[in-house]
Amino acid sequence: MTRRPVEAHARRVADLVAPALERVPETVPLAAALGRLLLDPARAAGPMPPFRNSQMDGYAARAADLAGAPVVLPVDGVVPAAAGAPPALAPGRLQKVMTGAPLPDGADCVVPVERAEPADGGVRILDAPAAGAYVREAGSDADAGAVLVRSGVRLAPRHLAAAAAGGADRLVVARRPRVAVLATGAEVVPPGAPLAFGQVHDVNGTAIAALVAEHGGDPVLVTLTPDDPTEFAAALHEATAAADLVLTAGGVSQGDFEVVRQVLEPLGADVAEVAMQPGGPQGTAVVDGVPVLCFPGNPVSAQVSFTVFLRPLLRAAAGLDPIESRCLPLTVPVRRSPAGRRQWLRGVRTDGGVAPAGGPGSHLVAAMAAADVLIDVPEQTTGLDVGEVVAVLPL
Amino acid sequence: MTRRPVEAHARRVADLVAPALERVPETVPLAAALGRLLLDPARAAGPMPPFRNSQMDGYAARAADLAGAPVVLPVDGVVPAAAGAPPALAPGRLQKVMTGAPLPDGADCVVPVERAEPADGGVRILDAPAAGAYVREAGSDADAGAVLVRSGVRLAPRHLAAAAAGGADRLVVARRPRVAVLATGAEVVPPGAPLAFGQVHDVNGTAIAALVAEHGGDPVLVTLTPDDPTEFAAALHEATAAADLVLTAGGVSQGDFEVVRQVLEPLGADVAEVAMQPGGPQGTAVVDGVPVLCFPGNPVSAQVSFTVFLRPLLRAAAGLDPIESRCLPLTVPVRRSPAGRRQWLRGVRTDGGVAPAGGPGSHLVAAMAAADVLIDVPEQTTGLDVGEVVAVLPL
Known part of the structure; x- marks a missing residue:
């Protein structure tokens, strides 16, 4: 028997599934974007921070007024956060400001509460601060329009944080490839079902769907079909309607009841013996315009086939780091x-x-x-x- | 100001949240168990495989009959997979068997189809196989009752595969700690909302919930409250009813409108200045029997606080590898x-x-x-x- 080298089959699989793994944009809320691959850069809708504000709870001042510190100055009220624009700061006076509150016009520094103390006629400022001390200028984190997170980044919490600060409540990410799994086998019953003699529990539906999910895909449909060509064909068309890629397990080797071959070979499937073990019998097809990968049915063979042929492609599509030998x-x-x-x-x-x-x-x-x-x-x-x-x- | 060392606060946090992070068993279907921490070992309900079966599509034989191969023997029918118990193999004869099909009594080896060819009077077997060739004995993968996946394992697809093969359709895993996030701040509006002057978008709700999810927790509730003690108290009790652990952001520093301090200090909260930057102001409390961690409200401070104090505890509880310096x-x-x-x-x-x-x-x-x-x-x-x-x- 002529066996196809692993590399040759891997190239064939890569060519076949490339269209299924093209990155399709999908807009999702921030909370759903964690771990997803960003397709449109996240930009700042306005300057960040949006207005000049205080970095500390303290006193807004003009640095020139404090040059001779310690010095006592009168306080003209309190600027809480979210208070709207405060009145301008008069020369020789202070305004109390809370962290994040807008700085009054005229103020060029903030003295933290820890460096001030109550005094007759106002507040005693203990040290002369530098101009700009504890002032956060508008746009000092990012200018309006700046890219906060580049496209192609897999989104971590800190990226979602920056996007939220920049005004976004949703992001454009790559849709996870939708993958359908068809497990076959007359002897195979669903997990947990009672076993008659000669029956075994299905492993491939569980294992392949979990591998898909673990490596960046979305297992949209898992079906277990007996070795009946009509039932398998019906399940196959249901799968191609729901998914970008269909994976089958079983029914591609040399036995007398190979349902996947029976249905797919008339549709032009390529079924080959690949020079590897486990995982020799492999197939590829396109049905209803959707690529179909056919793995052997032995559970270890199916898991190894996924790992060798599909895992690198799926991870690359999802922006996950490659798993290197x-x-x-x-x-x-x-x-x-x-x-x-x-x-x-x-x-x-x-x-x-x-x-x-x-x-x-x-x-x-x-x-x-x-x-x-x-x-x-x-x-x-x-x-x-x-x-x-x-x-x-x-x- | 006396500042508490980081290690001392970390110990206080660990002591406080330990009860919230105790592993609570939860039974979930196999597909939902991916990535979760197994609490009860997965065992084989019966021997794996459950019956003696063929590893190949081929011919069940008695090795002694094939000692003089090549040899031609008659074939007594086909054993498909899932066919129930086949009749015993008569001496000097073959039965065709499919991969996974039960082996007839009397057979002690399988000859792959590739090593046989049609001949007058039956099938010509080309080589003499060893006894046991291509036979999978019942229990050769695992005995009935054997531990397939130890408790304490974070479940990968191959673990779910073994559990399914062993007869399980659900597993007992550690429930993810349910974490509520209360972001505070009069100036803070939800992500994407229009900004009036003096307002900023909430970052902490998004960032902390995402950190919780990324590191093994379940962010069950995210609430944004203004700096109003009554509203904050109401949100706090809603949070303690829904969650194992409550995280607050903001309202714990030295300003005039510190809503978290105002509500929690009368309930016995510990609020301290920790000797770190960012993230100096930190608090801990127990409300309605639920631990509450109070992080500062600056978004970078809140993310750093989570990372330093809670991330290691949450990951350990979820069975995730520690992230080492x-x-x-x-x-x-x-x-x-x-x-x-x-x-x-x-x-x-x-x-x-x-x-x-x-x-x-x-x-x-x-x-x-x-x-x-x-x-x-x-x-x-x-x-x-x-x-x-x-x-x-x-x-």
């Missing part, structure tokens, strides 16, 4: 690996490097839960000794 | 820092280290959006040269 020495040998297939062994990082975890079987779902990386054993490698350095891909 | 050399000097106050300068990591970003003013919300760390300038340090190593706390 790193090189680590093996602390336990890899005794056997099939020639001609790139193997993704489940592994656990240890103090000294990385060790394979559990066996290579693609049904070992519990063993995969205990792993934290995939060990990337190259296509022509058939065994590896302790100390040999391998590439590992964090899960 | 790291040491980096300054690439730009810190010209002045106030003696007697630990300063948290906003900074930007650069190739060669870290540089302060924007000024120290606690109104510089736009500058904070551009920062990615806080530079921790010790209490008695008044300036730092290029190349001096500072602790930086990632935002």
